[in-house]
Each structure stands twice: as structure tokens, then as C-alpha cells.
Amino acid sequence: MSDTSSSLPQQRQHSTIRAGIAKRHARERRFRAYGIAAICAALTAVAILFGMILYKGVPAFWQANVELEIFFDPEIIKVPERPQPQPGQSPAELEKQQLAWERQVTMVNWNRVIKAAIRKAAPDVEIDTKQALSIIETNGRYELRDMFVNDPGLLGQTVTVNLLASANADNWLKGNIDRNLPDAQQQLSAPARALADRLLEEGTIRFAFAWHLFTNVDSRSAPASAGLAGAFMGSLYMMLVVIVLAVPLGVGSAIYLEEFAPKNRFTDFIEVNINNLAAVPSIVFGLLGAAVFINFFHLPLSAPIVGGLVLTLMTLPTIIIATRSALRAVPPSLRQAALGLGASKTQTVFHHVLPVTYPGVLTATIIGVAQALGETAPLLLIGMNAFVAAVPGTPFEQSTALPVQIFLWQGNENRNFFEARTSAAIIVLLALMLALNAIAIYLRTRLERRK
CATH class of the missing domain: 1.10.3720.10 (MetI-like)
Structure with a gap:
């Protein structure tokens, strides 16, 4: 009888200790769970942030390029031959003549050359000059000018040239603009949008890695060519x-x-x-x-x-x-x-x-x-x-x-x-x-x- 009565307090004490240990273990598990949840929440927030940046930024590394057959038409590029050194001519005089020749080259209507190439790529598309040129970046004419300045022998020849598509054309082709918006809210005219879609289907417009993002400086006149x-x-x-x-x-x-x-x-x-x-x-x-x-x-x-x-x-x-x-x-x-x-x-x-x-x-x-x-x-x-x-x-x-x-x-x-x-x-x-x-x-x- 006495043994039974003495064992009851011990059992209560043991049960109290076990209950306390169980509570401590439960608190530790909860604390560990809270810590893991906090880490997971932080990693999730970081993953969402980086995911959004990558989702929006990675497509910008690929940009639309227009591959055109450029004919350096002598009827449009009416400039004399490039000055060559003459016997007894000073370097200053030669440089002056070459600068005057380059100014004449700059005055050539290079947009007509680009327009002719676009007409050749899509001969059955009804579009005016301004609308056709709106799918080409504005510095495209300067690229053609520089090509001719570096090699005047291009006169009368046809050369395949990759020109950057304009920022508006790139937006349209990538789907950055809702195609169901009315014409008044579109950045490109309806004929220009149709021309861009057709050139993309035919492979004339392709998406290539935008190396100019690393080699060009910032630009306001030609935003598609802006770089870092x-x-x-x-x-x-x-x-x-x-x-x-x-x-x-x-x-x-x-x-x-x-x-x-x-x-x-x-x-x-x-x-x-x-x-x-x-x-x-x-x-x-x-x-x-x-x-x-x-x-x-x-x-x-x-x-x-x-x-x-x-x-x-x-x-x-x-x-x-x-x-x-x-x-x-x-x-x-x-x-x-x-x-x-x-x-x-x-x-x-x-x-x-x-x-x-x-x-x-x-x-x-x-x-x-x-x-x-x-x-x-x-x-x-x-x-x-x-x-x-x-x-x-x-x-x-x-x-x-x-x-x-x-x-x-x-x-x-x-x-x-x-x-x-x-x-x-x-x-x-x-x-x-x-x-x-x-x-x-x-x-x-x-x-x-x-x-």
C-alpha cells in the first residue's frame, strides 16, 4: 500500500517532466519551421525579383534585323570619284578635298536607296516612302553612307546588308503592343505593320543577338541602336x-x-x-x-x-x-x-x-x-x-x-x-x-x- 502511494508522485513528476520536454521540443520544431519559412519567403521574393527581371530583360538581347539587298544606284548616288593623291599635292589639300567629297556623299538621299531595297523585298505591297522607312532604324542611312565612304567601289553593285529594325517595328514584332488596339493608338501605320509581318514571315526580318547593346552609346534619334x-x-x-x-x-x-x-x-x-x-x-x-x-x-x-x-x-x-x-x-x-x-x-x-x-x-x-x-x-x-x-x-x-x-x-x-x-x-x-x-x-x- 505504501509502495503504491509513493509511486504516484513519481509518476506525476515523470509525466510533468515528459510534458515539459515535449513542449520544449515542440517550441524548437516551431522555431525551426518559422526559420525555414522565413528563408523560403526571402528566397521566393528574390526568385520572383530575378525572374521578373530576366523575363523582361532577356528578350531585349535579341533584336529585329532587316536583311535587304541594297543596290548602290548610280542614278541616286551622284557623286564624283573619291579624290586621289596627286603629284605635288600637300596632305592638307588632299584632306580638304576628301572632306568635301564626304560632304557630298552625306547629301545623297540614302533613304531612297533603302526604300528601293524594301520595294524589291516586297514588290506587291502598297506603301508610301515614310511608312516603308518607319520599320528601319533612322541611322540605317548613315550605315550605308559609311559603307560607301569606306569603299566607293560599291557604286553600281548590290550588297546584302543587315539593318536594325526600328524600335516601333521591334515592339510590334515582339508583341509588346496589343495588336487589337485601334490604328490611332498604334506606333506604326497599318501598311507598315503589314509589311513588317510579311518580311518576318519571309525571313527578311530575323531576330539576332543585340551586340550593339555593348558596343554603342546611348542615342535619342535612333533608340533601337542605343547601347551601354x-x-x-x-x-x-x-x-x-x-x-x-x-x-x-x-x-x-x-x-x-x-x-x-x-x-x-x-x-x-x-x-x-x-x-x-x-x-x-x-x-x-x-x-x-x-x-x-x-x-x-x-x-x-x-x-x-x-x-x-x-x-x-x-x-x-x-x-x-x-x-x-x-x-x-x-x-x-x-x-x-x-x-x-x-x-x-x-x-x-x-x-x-x-x-x-x-x-x-x-x-x-x-x-x-x-x-x-x-x-x-x-x-x-x-x-x-x-x-x-x-x-x-x-x-x-x-x-x-x-x-x-x-x-x-x-x-x-x-x-x-x-x-x-x-x-x-x-x-x-x-x-x-x-x-x-x-x-x-x-x-x-x-x-x-x-x-
Whole structure:
């Protein structure tokens, strides 16, 4: 009887313990489920974002091209023969004659040549000249002019030439415009739409990879030929300025503050301000750059050198903080061993401590540069949103940048065409940033293996 009465409290205690353990396990399972759900939600959001960008941007890498049999008709191209060097003629006189000849070539009605080729491709289509030319990009006549200037022997010959289709024709053929809309809301006239559809069916119009997206500069007169070459070079110059200035300054400052600077109120003040600078909005750096580098130092507006200096100020706190964290992670025993063997403070830092931190410093540097590559707000405030139809030759020439080019294309009035092209530019920018991050991971892994 006593055994039975004593076992009852023990059973209750055991059941209470088991119930508590079951509750803890249930809470752990719920917490794990919440964590997995949060990760899945984040990955889903990222997948949707990248999926939308790829869905809209990938078609922009393929663009409609019109393959025409161009006859360089002597009845239309009425120009004299190209000037040739004459005995006793100075180079200046020859250049003057050649420039005058090129001006005559420019005055030729090359649109008539293109129209004749279109008539030949679709002889039974009733269409006027303006409507026929609306399916060809406006710079097509300049391509024919340049071909003739480079080879005047084309006169009287028939050559197969691939010309870009216009942005409106590309929109129509890709289905970016509702075909059921009335004519008043269509970008192309009804005869031009019918001609484009027929040339596509016959294989005269084909979709090819848009290499000009990487080789051409931005264009307002010929939007179908607009490219990222100028913006890419502008971003490249800015990143070179950031690497040359931010990396040595940031790493050097971190080494001094962490290893050599005395611990007092002044260094504490500097450390607090570095941490504060890392949290300052990027647009504030743009205002600082406009006030200091442009208004005070009178550096050129819209120049990569100014953008690079502004992005350097933004990147410095990131590099300094990351480098100091890497230096703090080095075991104190390494410093003590080096000092115990007779190494000086400088030798200890640069020969023993700093090599250990190379993976962390390199990773922070590349991530900082990748972050600077995607900044837009500070570049807008220093004028890099200006339209520049040229590839900059130096960091002091006017230019734009990849994120700013994306901003400009997003606001273009031809939404049907430039919405896809904007997504394509975003893909290019993301590819560059992912490549930089991949390089950082690879170099960090390789340096860690060497240690």
C-alpha cells in the first residue's frame, strides 16, 4: 500500500517532466519551421525579383534585323570619284578635298536607296516612302553612307546588308503592343505593320543577338541602336578611381587606428565618426561632392573623376571598418610571438599580422567596390544624368554610369521598348556585381588555403 502511494508522485513528476520536454521540443520544431519559412519567403521574393527581371530583360538581347539587298544606284548616288593623291599635292589639300567629297556623299538621299531595297523585298505591297522607312532604324542611312565612304567601289553593285529594325517595328514584332488596339493608338501605320509581318514571315526580318547593346552609346534619334558602351566606360573609370584611392587610404587608416594609434579621446572620436559615416545616406555624399569637387575645386561636371571621388568617400568607412575587424580577429599570440623573437612593431604588423588578414581585407574591398558600382543617387547630384552620346576617353571627360543609364532608360517616353531594355541593363549591372562577389569569394578561399 505504501509502495503504491509513493509511486504516484513519481509518476506525476515523470509525466510533468515528459510534458515539459515535449513542449520544449515542440517550441524548437516551431522555431525551426518559422526559420525555414522565413528563408523560403526571402528566397521566393528574390526568385520572383530575378525572374521578373530576366523575363523582361532577356528578350531585349535579341533584336529585329532587316536583311535587304541594297543596290548602290548610280542614278541616286551622284557623286564624283573619291579624290586621289596627286603629284605635288600637300596632305592638307588632299584632306580638304576628301572632306568635301564626304560632304557630298552625306547629301545623297540614302533613304531612297533603302526604300528601293524594301520595294524589291516586297514588290506587291502598297506603301508610301515614310511608312516603308518607319520599320528601319533612322541611322540605317548613315550605315550605308559609311559603307560607301569606306569603299566607293560599291557604286553600281548590290550588297546584302543587315539593318536594325526600328524600335516601333521591334515592339510590334515582339508583341509588346496589343495588336487589337485601334490604328490611332498604334506606333506604326497599318501598311507598315503589314509589311513588317510579311518580311518576318519571309525571313527578311530575323531576330539576332543585340551586340550593339555593348558596343554603342546611348542615342535619342535612333533608340533601337542605343547601347551601354559610354555608361560602361564611365563606371569603369569611376571604379578605377575608387580602387586607387579608397583601398590604400582605407587599409592604411585601419592599420594605423588599430595597431599604432594611442587609445584616447581623439581616436575614439575618429572611430565614432567613421561608424557614423558608414550610415550616412548616399545622397548626402552627392551633395558633398557637388559642393566641394565641382563648386569649390571646379572639377568638370558629369566626369567620372568626380563620381569616383564621391564613391571613394562612401567606400572608405566600409573598408576601414572591415579591415579593423579582420585585424582584431588575429590572435594576440601571433603578435606576442613576433615581438618575442625580436621583431619591431612595424615588422610584426606588416610581416605577420597583415598577411593573415588578406582574405578579409580583399573581400571587404571588392564588396565595397561592388556596392559603389550600383550607387545612383550621388551620381545624379553631380550631373551624371546628362545625355552623353560618346565614350569617354579619360576620367575627366563627360560621361554617365550604368545605374544612371538604367535610371534614364526607365524614364524614356517609349516605354514599350525601353522597359525591356532597362531590364537588360539591370541584368548587365547585376552580372558585373555578381562577378565581383564571385572573384572576392574565390580569392578569399585561395588565400585561406595558403595560410
